[in-house]
Amino acid sequence: MMGPRQEAQAALFYEFSLEDHVPQAHLLRSIDRFVDLSGIRTHLAEFYSHTGRPSVDPELLIRMLLVGYCFGIRSERRLCEEVHLNLAYRWFCRLDLNDRVPDHSTFSKNLHGRFRESELLRHLFETTVTRCIAEGLVSGQRMAIDASLIEADANKQNSTPKEEWDATTIDPMDAPRAVREYLDTLDEAAFGAASNVQPKFTSHSDPASQWTAARKGPAFFSYSDNYLIDTDYGVIVDVEATRSIRQAEVGSTKTMLRRVKDRFDLHPERLIADTAYGTGPMLGWLVERKIAPHIPVFDKSSRSDGTWTRADFEWDAENDQYICPEGHALKQFRRNYSDPNRGPTGKGTARYRALKLTCQACPSKAKCCPNADARKITREEHEDARQVARDIAKTRQYEISMKLRKKVEMLFAHLKRILGLGRLRLRGPCGANDEFLLAATAQNLRKLAKIFPAPQQTRKA
Known part of the structure; x- marks a missing residue:
C-alpha cells in the first residue's frame, strides 16, 4: 500500500x-x-x-x-x-x-x-611533486615537454595595433596590476625578451598576453602553459607560464630543467618533445648537458626541386669538409690565414664550397647545382647536435618516445575538459602562473588519488 x-x-x-x-x-x-x-x-x-x-x-x-x-x-x-x-x-x-x-x-x-x-602556490606544487617522488611515481629518467595555448581574459575590442602601441608612455603609478606586471617582465626571457617582434595587437587590460592565430582559427589573446612531465606515470614535475611564441616556450624548457635539478635533483637521460623544440641551439644545449634529445630536428635544408640536399653529402669532421656523392670535397677554407680573425670562428653559420672547375666538369651537376656555377652548403654552429638527434630518430627507443609524448597532450586535454581551464580568470603573467600552478597541483593530486585510492571501510551496522 x-x-x-x-x-x-x-x-x-x-x-x-x-x-x-x-x-x-x-x-x-x-x-x-x-x-x-x-x-x-x-x-x-x-x-x-x-x-x-x-x-x-x-x-x-x-x-x-x-x-x-x-x-x-x-x-x-x-x-x-x-x-x-x-x-x-x-x-x-x-x-x-x-x-x-x-x-x-x-x-x-x-x-x-x-x-x-x-610564492606559496609554487611551494604547494613542489610539495605535491615531492610526494609523487616519495610514492615512486617519478624516476627522472625520461621527461617530456610541451606547451598549450590558454585563452587570456582579454579581447580585441580593447586593444591597440602594434603601429600605435608604445610602452614607454605608460605611467606605472596609474596603471592596473596586470599592466605593471607587463612592464616588469619586458626583460624576462619568458615574456618581453623572448622576441623583438611585436604582436599584431596589444591588449589594454592584459598587455603581456600574446595575440595569436596558432589554432588555425580566429585569433585571440593567450598565454602558453608549459608542462615538464615524467613519462613513467605522467606526473607534472614543473610548470611555467610564457608568451605564446615558440622562442618563449623553448626557452622555458631550460628554466624548468634547471629548476627540477636544483629542487628535486632530477636530471633526465632523455627529453621528448615535438619539432618546435628541435632547433640547433636547443639541441646543442641538451647534448652539452648529456641529455639525449628525442626530438625531431627543425631543419629547412631540404629542397623541393629534386636536387641533392645537405643530407646527401657526407660530413668529414676530421678534415672539416663535406664529401659530395661524386667524391669531391667542399671546404670552408682552402688556405691557411696568418690573421686568425679571418679564419673559422666556430660560431654562427659556416659555408662550404666546391671548386668551380670541379662542378663544371661533374656529370651530376644537373642533380646538384643546375642553376649555380658551384655547389655551396651551409653548416650551423650546432650541426653536431642536430646529427645526434637524427641518429637517435633512427632507433627503436625513439619510436617509444614519440608514443610517450602523447602523455603531455593527454594532460592538456584533461586540463581543459575536466578541470575547465580553457580561459584564464586572472590577468597578467603572475595571474597566469598562479592558475597554471594550481591546475598542475590538482592534476598531480588526482593522479595520486587514482593510483592510490583510499582504502574502503565497511560501515558499522
Missing part, C-alpha cells in the same frame, strides 16, 4: 557526523591523504601582521582552491556556494556544519597579496 506522506518535522537536537555522510569512494577522500599543508603557516608567517583582527585560515583557502581546481569550479563566488552546500567539500575543507564559508573576496586579496609575494 502507499506509505504516509513524508513531512519534515523539526527536532530540538540532531546527531550528525560529516565523516559518516561522505562516501568512502569519494575522490576527495583519496586526495586528502596526499595534501600536506603542515608547513603553510610557517611559510606565510612573515607576511602576516602581529596585530589586528585574526585572518581567515590560509589552509582553509588553499583547500577550497584545490576543490575548485579539482572539480572544475572556475568561479570563486560559485566555489563558496558549493562548499557551503556540499558535505564532501565541507569535510575536505575541515568545516563543520555551523562554520561559515569565507567570502569570495578573501581569495582575491590573498592571491594578489601574500600568496603571490611568498
Whole structure:
C-alpha cells in the first residue's frame, strides 16, 4: 500500500557526523591523504601582521582552491556556494556544519597579496611533486615537454595595433596590476625578451598576453602553459607560464630543467618533445648537458626541386669538409690565414664550397647545382647536435618516445575538459602562473588519488 506522506518535522537536537555522510569512494577522500599543508603557516608567517583582527585560515583557502581546481569550479563566488552546500567539500575543507564559508573576496586579496609575494602556490606544487617522488611515481629518467595555448581574459575590442602601441608612455603609478606586471617582465626571457617582434595587437587590460592565430582559427589573446612531465606515470614535475611564441616556450624548457635539478635533483637521460623544440641551439644545449634529445630536428635544408640536399653529402669532421656523392670535397677554407680573425670562428653559420672547375666538369651537376656555377652548403654552429638527434630518430627507443609524448597532450586535454581551464580568470603573467600552478597541483593530486585510492571501510551496522 502507499506509505504516509513524508513531512519534515523539526527536532530540538540532531546527531550528525560529516565523516559518516561522505562516501568512502569519494575522490576527495583519496586526495586528502596526499595534501600536506603542515608547513603553510610557517611559510606565510612573515607576511602576516602581529596585530589586528585574526585572518581567515590560509589552509582553509588553499583547500577550497584545490576543490575548485579539482572539480572544475572556475568561479570563486560559485566555489563558496558549493562548499557551503556540499558535505564532501565541507569535510575536505575541515568545516563543520555551523562554520561559515569565507567570502569570495578573501581569495582575491590573498592571491594578489601574500600568496603571490611568498610564492606559496609554487611551494604547494613542489610539495605535491615531492610526494609523487616519495610514492615512486617519478624516476627522472625520461621527461617530456610541451606547451598549450590558454585563452587570456582579454579581447580585441580593447586593444591597440602594434603601429600605435608604445610602452614607454605608460605611467606605472596609474596603471592596473596586470599592466605593471607587463612592464616588469619586458626583460624576462619568458615574456618581453623572448622576441623583438611585436604582436599584431596589444591588449589594454592584459598587455603581456600574446595575440595569436596558432589554432588555425580566429585569433585571440593567450598565454602558453608549459608542462615538464615524467613519462613513467605522467606526473607534472614543473610548470611555467610564457608568451605564446615558440622562442618563449623553448626557452622555458631550460628554466624548468634547471629548476627540477636544483629542487628535486632530477636530471633526465632523455627529453621528448615535438619539432618546435628541435632547433640547433636547443639541441646543442641538451647534448652539452648529456641529455639525449628525442626530438625531431627543425631543419629547412631540404629542397623541393629534386636536387641533392645537405643530407646527401657526407660530413668529414676530421678534415672539416663535406664529401659530395661524386667524391669531391667542399671546404670552408682552402688556405691557411696568418690573421686568425679571418679564419673559422666556430660560431654562427659556416659555408662550404666546391671548386668551380670541379662542378663544371661533374656529370651530376644537373642533380646538384643546375642553376649555380658551384655547389655551396651551409653548416650551423650546432650541426653536431642536430646529427645526434637524427641518429637517435633512427632507433627503436625513439619510436617509444614519440608514443610517450602523447602523455603531455593527454594532460592538456584533461586540463581543459575536466578541470575547465580553457580561459584564464586572472590577468597578467603572475595571474597566469598562479592558475597554471594550481591546475598542475590538482592534476598531480588526482593522479595520486587514482593510483592510490583510499582504502574502503565497511560501515558499522
